[in-house]
Amino acid sequence: MRLGRLRHPILTHRRAEVLPAWVRRGDRAVNRWINASAAGRGLDLGLRRLSRAADRGRLWFAIAAALVIIGKPRAALRGVLSLAASSAVANLLGKHLFGGPRPLWAEVPERRQLRRYPTSASFPSGHSASAAGFAVGVAIESPVVGAVVVPIAAAVAYSRLHVGAHWASDVAGGVLLGAGVAAAGAVIVPPRRPADHPEGASTTDVRATLPDAGDGAGVLIVLNEKAGTSVVRPDPRPVFAELLPDARVAEMTPDMPMDRIVREAAASDHPPRVLAVYGGDGSVSRMAEIARDLSLPMLAMPGGTFNHFVRAIGVETPIAAIEAARTGRGVRVGVASLQAGDAAPITVLNTISVGIYPDFVAERVRRQDRWGKWVAAVIAAAVVLRTARPIMIEVDGEPMRVWSLFISIGQNAPGRVSTMQRRSLNADELDLRILHARGSRLRAFGSLAFGRKTAAVLRALHLLPPASDVQRLLVDQATVAVPLRDGRVVPYAHDGELEETPPLDGDHYVLHLAAVPDALEVYGP
Numbered sequence: 083m084r085l086g087r088l089r090h091p092i093l094t095h096r097r098a099e100v101l102p103a104w105v106r107r108g109d110r111a112v113n114r115w116i117n118a119s120a121a122g123r124g125l126d127l128g129l130r131r132l133s134r135a136a137d138r139g140r141l142w143f144a145i146a147a148a149l150v151i152i153g154k155p156r157a158a159l160r161g162v163l164s165l166a167a168s169s170a171v172a173n174l175l176g177k178h179l180f181g182g183p184r185p186l187w188a189e190v191p192e193r194r195q196l197r198r199y200p201t202s203a204s205f206p207s208g209h210s211a212s213a214a215g216f217a218v219g220v221a222i223e224s225p226v227v228g229a230v231v232v233p234i235a236a237a238v239a240y241s242r243l244h245v246g247a248h249w250a251s252d253v254a255g256g257v258l259l260g261a262g263v264a265a266a267g268a269v270i271v272p273p274r275r276p277a278d279h280p281e282g283a284s285t286t287d288v289r290a291t292l293p294d295a296g297d298g299a300g301v302l303i304v305l306n307e308k309a310g311t312s313v314v315r316p317d318p319r320p321v322f323a324e325l326l327p328d329a330r331v332a333e334m335t336p337d338m339p340m341d342r343i344v345r346e347a348a349a350s351d352h353p354p355r356v357l358a359v360y361g362g363d364g365s366v367s368r369m370a371e372i373a374r375d376l377s378l379p380m381l382a383m384p385g386g387t388f389n390h391f392v393r394a395i396g397v398e399t400p401i402a403a404i405e406a407a408r409t410g411r412g413v414r415v416g417v418a419s420l421q422a423g424d425a426a427p428i429t430v431l432n433t434i435s436v437g438i439y440p441d442f443v444a445e446r447v448r449r450q451d452r453w454g455k456w457v458a459a460v461i462a463a464a465v466v467l468r469t470a471r472p473i474m475i476e477v478d479g480e481p482m483r484v485w486s487l488f489i490s491i492g493q494n495a496p497g498r499v500s501t502m503q504r505r506s507l508n509a510d511e512l513d514l515r516i517l518h519a520r521g522s523r524l525r526a527f528g529s530l531a532f533g534r535k536t537a538a539v540l541r542a543l544h545l546l547p548p549a550s551d552v553q554r555l556l557v558d559q560a561t562v563a564v565p566l567r568d569g570r571v572v573p574y575a576h577d578g579e580l581e582e583t584p585p586l587d588g589d590h591y592v593l594h595l596a597a598v599p600d601a602l603e604v605y606g607p
């Protein structure tokens with residue numbers, strides 16, 4: 083296998099000319115030290131598997147798919163584009179300019195050796211360039227996600243030394259190349275910033291003047307501290323104490339859920355006049371239902387991971403929400419009523435979905451306690467990419483074989499399949515996006531990511547299902563029947579909450595949905 087390098091003796095000599103002698107001596111010293119190090123068998127096996135997982139970018143594509151599913155499509159897209167550019171520069175240009183032989187395979191401990199020894203030139207490391215390009219690209223678009231991805235990229239880069247596939251200078255050169263390509267991409271296409279690209283939905287004809295919250299007298303704030311544990315957020319209590327000093331703050335616990343907190347407060351001698359919630363989309367959705375039932379305005383503050391609803395009303399921070407409440411600014415919001423079988427209807431603020439996304443959430447939830455949300459999401463994406471299957475559903479009596487169904491509250495952005503965040507507040511209809519099962523699961527998975535323009539380009543390259551596979555329906559109500567699959571219930575999700583055990587009607591369950599315009603008053607700018 084080493085003979086392949088003899089075809090390029092000039093390139094081998096070129097690398098020796100470019101790299102100083104002290105670098106080559108350092109390369110040999112580093113590799114001798116790593117080969118002689120007594121890493122455990124488990125670590126050797128893990129690093130070898132990690133190195134192989136990164137072959138042809140498979141690891142990074144799985145992570146990109148996970149980012150898409152958890153609502154970070156721009157970070158996924160920038161990461162993949164940076165990876166592609168870095169890999170092209172490293173393999174098509176760098177290796178041909180510098181070349182060079184790889185370390186001697188025989189010097190690598192046997193349990194670390196790859197099954198197939200690479201035959202391409204050694205400098206720079208393509209794996210390291212791809213890893214750095216992807217990780218830096220993701221970090222540029224989303225620093226929080228980048229903090230999780232960068233250590234994985236660093237482990238991949240080191241793994242190329244551990245398995246004896248590269249010299250230290252190869253890895254360092256690849257990392258610098260990948261990071262440089264990603265940084266250049268940020269100069270060419272700057273990352274999106276919330277201040278320049280507001281996430282709020284259209285507020286035409288929905289503005290409302292609500293009772294001002296003043297210093298917080300009559301305001302009940304329910305705090306869900308378990309929401310948004312995958313992101314770092316400051317303690318909101320000092321903000322409450324400063325801006326709403328007279329408000330009552332109650333923390334949700336297993337023994338004191340939100341419903342009980344609010345019902346007991348409403349039955350007291352001083353019932354609340356404003357219901358406030360600090361938490362994720364699930365908590366906000368639950369408080370919206372209670373606020374509707376009690377005919378009270380709601381103050382929603384972002385305390386979760388994604389906060390789709392509060393972003394839709396233009397709120398980025400608790401301070402922004404409280405300032406709107408102190409001045410009585412608000413909006414009237416349409417919602418959806420969701421009834422599963424004969425159960426009591428519940429309020430939905432963003433979306434309902436069946437298919438690939440709930441499957442992904444279910445796989446992530448099963449691993450989240452052990453691995454944390456972000457790592458669990460990567461594992462879940464890989465599992466779903468390998469095992470996802472179409473499902474049979476009926477929409478208003480019409481049978482369909484689909485990959486996914488998303489139902490958004492109000493009209494959503496055209497050209498999207500996954501309508502995770504609403505784009506209309508005055509919602510008097512439901513926007514159904516049905517992805518029919520006519521292509522591969524990989525294309526179906528990718529279709530959840532992109533908007534109209536990007537999707538058009540990817541469809542032209544046959545990387546996404548054709549537009550004809552996506553059906554859109556605008557209705558004011560709908561009935562969706564979901565049969566069992568292999569005797570098991572197919573889960574559905576609403577507002578970030580997974581429902582794996584809906585009430586069955588024989589061998590299927592039925593979801594009844596209806597748009598409810600102007601159903602909720604909520605504070606917001």
